[in-house]
Amino acid sequence: MKSINLREKHALFSKQWHPHQIATVDNMQVILAKIQGEFVWHAHENEDELFQVLKGTLYMKFRDRTEIVKEGEIIVVPKGVEHCPSTKNDEEVHLLLFEKQDTTHTGNVTHEMTQTDYPKI
Template sequence: MLGFFLRRIMSAINLNEKLTLFQETWTPKIIGELNGQQVKLAKLKGEFVWHQHENEDELFYVVKGQLIIELRDQTITLKEGEMYIVPRGVEHKPIAHEEVHVMLFEPASTAHTGDIEHELTKDELDWI
């Protein structure tokens, strides 16, 4: 286990390479961790569920494609190279009309679908 951990911290992480390692959508993969925050990659397509994270902010950075984040009072549209931080407690619903690749930064304690249980909920995420 120590060797795996050291390899993770001793080499550069290529986002495009990591994104070739999985096909599932709405299933974030952990690629790093720092100061209690996890860095995740995800492929998104379609609509997610309305949810909120009561105690955690959530950062979405679009690597490829266009992501829509619906809020109850506005719509945020993100293009490649753009990011948005959803403040804690704000209900949101990500939407990807075409496949989108995103990087997420959030506390390790962040529940995948926040305050709700849904068929898309992932209780444990894989490291890649």
């Protein structure tokens, strides 16, 4: 058991939209990601997702609205809810995510941005 420095872990990778696992808690995984631009619309039928913004501003798009999530804030996307994370003005946003270990990157959608391997750092 050691403490985990999130800034140091984020400094270990540069690839955007590619989650990196930093810890597991029971059947949950703690993930870091860097994002920029727009992702793909998708939903996770059986899993909730928690997003915490560590740096920047996340725009979580839903079909009926966009929620603005600022640094130090979280948003939980309930299972089955279609969503599309994005950023604006070329800002790179740093995220911490908390989700089940078997959660697929793009949920019910297969896309060129879909990642199947989350490196452990």
